[in-house]
Structure formats: structure tokens, C-alpha cells
Amino acid sequence: MSMRRIAADLECDPMAIYRHFPNREALLDAVADLALAGVVDPGPETPWDQRLSGILAAARSAALQHPGIAAHIAARPPLGVHGLRLAAGITASLTEAGLSPTAVVQTLQTLIAYVTAALAMAVNAGVRDERWHRVSQAMSGLPGETLPIVGSSEQFTYGLRLLLHGIRAEAAAGGSR
Amino acid sequence: MSMRRIAADLECDPMAIYRHFPNREALLDAVADLALAGVVDPGPETPWDQRLSGILAAARSAALQHPGIAAHIAARPPLGVHGLRLAAGITASLTEAGLSPTAVVQTLQTLIAYVTAALAMAVNAGVRDERWHRVSQAMSGLPGETLPIVGSSEQFTYGLRLLLHGIRAEAAAGGSR
DNA sequence: ACCTGAACACCGTTCAAGT
């Protein structure tokens, strides 16, 4: 929620917020970046794939700890200091993996797309989205109990593993280009 | 935009809409599904990876032809008739690829996450998001002209290729499980 | 010069009042 709601929680006039931020979006950007402050980059000593997974998983769980802001993180490019710091870590990992500069940027975009979507799913799925449950049941015919939960960290890890396979294949195929 | 706006365009009372749909979300779900009506599934004769790419790319471009509804498609599970039809096509492709039933459901979720995120990027990036441009520049040091455009179909295809690599690897590793 | 809060132009939805 926002502006009036935040102002009420802060026990101040709604307009006082506009003294500090030009608009609602700027305020949410700032909060979003703050939510990523605690995410640690394992750094260049860690193997690139572990570093990559580490950053992405940590960013995901950090965002989920502030569910109110997760939707906004999911919707905007990471231009705050912490967002850029993590993007730099991912970029370094991908470069170390052997991708060309162009491939690094494309893969960075793909990864951010994936994390934000996984985040969005986790947020508006609660923990188990009844709607998703119905899709899965309709498709698979599996009993409900064994289905992977939408937006779960297991589900996130699975998709990330697919992408890591792709990155390795891409690096092997065109690394020097 | 919505309810009052739609009613104005329809030249009717805003409340008349509530005679046909219980709420705004139900209306948008219906419109979203309609937007996917024209997406054709190449069908089982087509090799699974081409079928998969075909469905996803077609769904993406169909959604982008109605930019007003793309954001909603990006935010909700595909439970309309056309959404389920496409999900069934994807499921069939993944099964043919050799994934286990559980892997099929997990991969389906991953793919939908990716498409919806790519869609969201394309929508709120216009065609070239100045914010994204800044991230990419900060990261890569490449001249702006050569950067892949955020939310472009080339960018979409690149990420999809990564995922297809992952699916093939997964099928080869654990197909019979 | 600074800050407050009334006011503007919205929104989705409810529900009493009309037919």
C-alpha cells in the first residue's frame, strides 16, 4: 500500500513524503533497493555457477522477506546501488563462465526476467495458488500432493538449473566470439 | 484501463459490466484469454522443440498486439480455454522431449515464468527502456548501439534457447525417472 | 521560504432508490 497509508503509519501528512521523494515510484525504488542491501555476493573466489546461483537465490529470498515490495522489485530494472552491485556480480560470473560480452548482457536480462517472474509467482501465489494447482492438475493428471508448489524455492532452483545448463552450452559453443 | 473507462468506451453505465462479470479481474481474465485465441499450436507432427518455441513465441507476440492486456496476462495463470490449450501443447512437447511428469510440470512453470517476465519487460520497456539501457551500459562498457534491446524478440529467443538447452540436458539425464 | 491539507481527478465496488 502507499502514500496515504505509509504517511498514516509514519504519523505524518501524506504530502511530507513528497519532500523526500518526487513520487511514489521513486519511494518504492528506494525501498526496493534497501530490501536488497543484505544480499551478499560470494565474490570471485567462488566458482562462477555457485556465485550466480548464490546471488540469485539470495536476492529472491531477500525480496520475499518484504512481500509488500517484492512486486515492485519484480517490475523494475535494478538501478539502485544494491541492484547494480548484484548485477555486477552476475555479470562477472557470466564473464568468468566464458560468455562473450553481448551474450553476458543477454543472459543477464534473461536471468533477471526469470528471477522477477519467479518472485511475482511466489508473491501472488501465497504459498500454494489454487489457480495454479488447477492448471497443473489439468495438465499432468498427477495427484495434487506430489506437485511442485508454484513459486516455491524448489521450483525456482529447477528453472535456474535449466538456465545454467543453457549458459554452459552457450559458453562451450561460442565463448570466444 | 478499466471499469469506468471501458464503460465509457462502450457508452454504457459502469455497473452494466457487473451484469456480465463478477469483478474487474474476471473481465480481464476473459479479455486475456481472448487475446490468446489466435495462437496456433503447430501440433504433434512438429518436432517438440519447434512446437515449444512456436507456441511460446506466438503467445508472446499475440499478447503484445494487445498491450493493454499483456500486463494482466503476465500476472495470472492461464486458466481460460486458450491458455489451457497452449499449456496442453507445451506439456505435450515436454513429454515428447522425454521429461518425467514431475519435470514436465516444473518446466511448464519455468517456461510460463519466463514468457510472462519477457512480456512484462517488453510492455513496460516500450521498445527501448532508458533505465535498462543504463544498467547494460554500466555493466558491459559496450557502445549502446550494439546492445540487445530489452524485451525485444531477439532477447526473448536468446533466453528461450538457454532454456531449451536445459530441457535437453534434463531429458538426457533423467528422462526415464 | 516552507509546509499543510483541501481539492482534483481518478479508481473498484456496494447498495439504495427508482422503474
Place this chain on the structure above:
DNA sequence: ACCTGAACACCGTTCAAGT
């Protein structure tokens, strides 16, 4: 019984009026 539209409880933001 059906439908309309006034009203409710919001929203982000502007801007005139106060100090």
C-alpha cells in the same frame, strides 16, 4: 425483478492558502 447511478472508501498528485 431488474437496472441505474449516487455514494463509499479509497488512490496519487497538485496547488492555494496559511504560517
